Amino acid sequence: MTTESAPAPKSGVAEDVQQGPRVAVSALITNLREYGLILALIAIMVFFQFTTSGTLFKPVNLSNLVQQNSFIIVMALGMLLVIVSGHIDLSVGSVAGFIGALAAMMMVIWPLGPLSNPLVVSIICLIIGGGIGAAQGYWIAYHRIPSFIVTLAGMLIFRGICQALLGGGSSVGPLPDGFKALSSGFIPDVIGPLTLIPPTVNAAGKTIIGSGLTLHMTTILIGVVAVLAYAYFGLRARRTREQHGYEAEPFALFVVKTLVTSALALFLVYQFATYKGLPIVLMVMGVLIALFVFVTKRMTIGRRIYAMGGNAKAAQLSGIKTERLTLMVFVNMGVLSALGGLIIAARLGQAVPAAGLGSELDVIAAVFIGGASAMGGVGQVIGAVVGGFIMGVMNNGMSIMGVNVDWQQVVKGLVLLGAVVFDVYNKNKG
């Protein structure tokens, strides 16, 4: 019916283009999810600040909180990758316990001479942790045995070895102070303390003004530098994007986000500075968190892990060596489990048969509270970290309040369920 030659047909545009507003809405929801989690953490902290009549934010307690929960967060970093790649690792608590026992035996019992130096022992233990991860990952990656089963076996095996190593029910210790510093030590103040308001003492020996508050200046310096770097890099990244004409986030949102994060960070740093400074384990954790954020957000290996978790077959057909990648994810998990084990042992000052018992569940819960998907392919490092802190603050707060341990578990269970239900609800709506 048409005589003139028709131009190339254009396909129907209805669906995909009109989804524009929907995308904006869903982007907002994802952001809300991200900020929502941090807001939830702040809300929980404020709640406990009140119910514990101000104990929660006391410098001593903040240090405790970090020292008690760091091993969960360290292991959650590895678990995030495991879960994003579509697997699970139930063995991390047992591996941590085993490594703690091994480290204690090497440092205290076995006559290893110079090899029993805490640093040497720690390095050996991390390598062994990687080996354990490789052994489990091998079956999962190359023989396609479900990770649930392999790591369930690992959970039994390494708990057993841990107990056997310690000779039944006994504990091994005390561990050397140099080793304990990993958990309970603070960074040295290389600058020297600053007394904020020097106390003025009257003739009768009574302080009339000034509290004698001294600040750990190295801590302050690290905090300020970190916050400035955070703001600078955020701004720079923003500017480059703007120059190339891409920017999604409104400037006001960026400013508010940066200000709130910085203020919170500076407040915490100040609190630490009034006490003994930054705990060493917090520094270790901070470096690891930064590293894993970078790896997952910016590096090709991180991208490949997400792709593998999202669709393993498609990833494989895109040239990604999924077997090797899976193996590496489990090696990484093994190393971090070992580090977790060392941190636990250092905090307790000895190795006990029950070290890390049940912690795999806390670690997995942290990752899921942080918004990771049990189906794989979805999850953020920061989410897992915040999830870990939510669990930790609840533990700590409820303990101070004197809530019975039994009921603490009930509350934690409800929070986990609530977080995931919230996620699923959001997803269905978006």
Add this chain to the structure above:
Amino acid sequence: MASTILEMRDITKTFPGVKALSNVNLSVEEGEIHAVVGENGAGKSTLMKVLSGVYASGTYDGAIVYRGEECHFKGIHDSEHKGIVIIHQELALVPMLSIAENIFLGNEHARFGIIDWNANETRTSALLKKVGLKEDPKTLITNIGVGKQQLVEIAKALSKEVQLLILDEPTASLSEKDSQALLDLLLEFKRQGITSILISHKLNEVNRVADKVTIIRDGRTIETLAKKDISEDRIITSMVGRSLDDRYPPREPKIGEVVLQVKNWSVYHPIHAERQVIKGIDINVRKGEVVGIAGLMGAGRTEFAMSLFGRSYGRRITGEVLLKGKPIDVSSVSKAVEHGIAYVTEDRKTYGLNLIDHIKHNITLANLPGVSRHAVIDDLRELAVANDYKAKTNIRSSSVYQMTGNLSGGNQQKVVLSKWLFANPEVLILDEPTRGIDVGAKYEIYTIIARLASEGKAIIVISSEMPELLGITDRIYVMNEGRIVGEMAASDASQEKIMRAIVRGEGKAS
């Protein structure tokens, strides 16, 4: 003729920010086969979801009148209760259960929860006979092909005393032969008084069986044609909003030297080790040439391509692959990609895309080093690449940050294509590149293929649609039962010649 069985009046369905349907009207008469056609994203599936209660009454505006009474379906159960059964494009069968178990899933002949297997299987046999499927009711779904699975779905619908059968793209993944059988079955149902709504992209099928055709575009009813007015041209005009004289873009082949040569390629089945799937295939493709591989479903075309692409299929693979005369190692996907071979899968959802990630990440996945330095991804470069390919292949989306799972089939296909184009291959193997996508998007894919060939890429197209192969290729291999049974220049090939080569089981090269 008979009375109106179904009337959908002024159906309007809005998603947040999108009006998927606006005042759509559909009137179906008792005992007819009513085709609903439209491009992907036109709103056909949404309309059917409204009808079957997937979108509950109240979430849309308008009325559904079925057999003279207004219905408010709250879920699929309500509509099935009235005899309205929808068979989705993606089959909803449980692979590890038997045919009989699947047919009566949730509806078993049972007393006090104890299943009466004899009754189930007897009834299943009867149903299978009706749909012309010769299989034991105890056979597991996973062991029968897609065509047969489709028949099982239909048998399942029959078991529910269906009065109005809705088929969403039923032949999308069926071979020519199975498609014909399915259409015959629809005609048979019509004789028995079952009304059907057929959603299809394949206009020849619509032409063959439909009594009426309703065309939907951009969420609106364009027109309903009666049998005497149905013509492919008319339908296409209404679907795309303009006429379409030429379904294949013009192209002037500039064919150079042989780029890829495969010699004596043999592959065995991954599970049944004694079964040889590919039996000594020799093919070659030249620079700037588009080579087609024709054949029926099950001929081994996909298996051949995937075994070639990094041994992604089968085992005991033997044979030689030469790239520009030099033997190359294609034993892993990454090696194949390094040598400049790309394979665009026939099943983009399962093998092609990470559906829970956005367009940008999907496009760069096969060539991450291309957007990174020292294994650190340059976000800006990646974004530029993604936008570039979005424009080049005309991906329609609000931005490259849209999830690929939310795209229409045609746009998903363009994302997969972009991914492989960015990997910059010399040889591109396209497996059913236009399966399940609409006429307009097909043309765009053909245009891309033509452009790539003119840029000097060597292209292999596997397709079950013979007109497509005849329209876009320079040379066609015909494959059957793991062998090349014919080779012909596209200029003197025809559907008959191809079919003859297949049937004869051996062809003479021309």
